[in-house]
Amino acid sequence: MLSFKGMRFPIDVVLVCIRWYVAYPLSYRHIEELMEERGVSVDHSTINRWAIRFLPLIEKLSRKHKCRVGTSWRMDETYIKVKGVWKYLYRAVDKEGKTVDFLLTAHRDMAAAKRFFDKAMGENGTPEKIAMDKSGANKAAIDEINDNRAVSIIVRQVKYLNNIVEQDHRAIKRVTRPMLGFKSFRSASSVLAGIELMHMIRKGQFSIDGATAISFADQFYALAGQVRLA
Structure with missing residues (x-):
């Protein structure tokens, strides 16, 4: 409490x-x-x-x-302005549209994507499949995770599969838009x-x-x- x-x-x-x-x-x-x-x-x-x-x-x-989410995830990033500079909000939903997890990062690179996946999997378990865009950094992060696994997570880089998470971003942006950016990362x-x-x-x-x-x-x-x- x-x-x-x-x-x-x-x-x-x-x-x-x-x-x-x-x-x-x-x-x-x-x-x-x-x-x-x-x-x-x-x-x-x-x-x-x-x-x-x-x-x-x-x-x-x-x-x-929080209820359990499915094992087929859709992952994407959206932009959030902090002190006049764009930062990156990593988000994932399952195929039913339920939020898996989220993470705000200063950079959009392999290290940031890996931190997001580590957080999401630590809280929600390991998915069977992840759909994402053509980002090389995101794919590299999953490849590194798969290198240490007996059973690999299937990665599908097909744009239409990610429509559900792209649409889900809108609910977040609807609330953040009137805020006109944040004063600090915290x-x-x-x-x-x-x-x-x-x-x-x-x-x-x-x-x-x-x-x-x-x-x-x-x-x-x-x-x-x-x-x-x-």
Whole structure:
């Protein structure tokens, strides 16, 4: 469970603010205004600090409740602007469109691709097949992984197979677009963890008691280990 010890604001205010930020295409100033309308005065910079501090922790807590994904993956990268420079968000979904994993990296090369695959396989097990684009770096990363395996992962570099992950990027970009880029790599990584978490909640990827009967918002609060106050 997260510790909110020493917080000046109630837990439910913190969680509502950070959930809004990663669930909808809003800026921190938009959320400041929305909270003001509800009689809560909280500065946008405070909301920013909450997001950076708590979102990666909630996403980490959520992993133990995540349902298993399939063994046929579609992997691709998309671009995220950090301090005016494009960085790379590696992502994979299974053939049903369920999110496998994600990783923000500074570079787009074999080492970055290998880090992504190591993370994804460490959390989700080894896939039987991976579809990807014609990137030589991504293929080289899988080749290195296969060199140490008795049974090789099948690699398919066929563009149409990757349509599903390319389409899935749009849900992430829809939320990040109004943010107009991130001020630091840490803030980008933290917020993207929250955006990916909300996207997975919407796709029904978590095993939560009564999940089919509760809202996406309450699933987020449940994964944070908290009960939303009325």
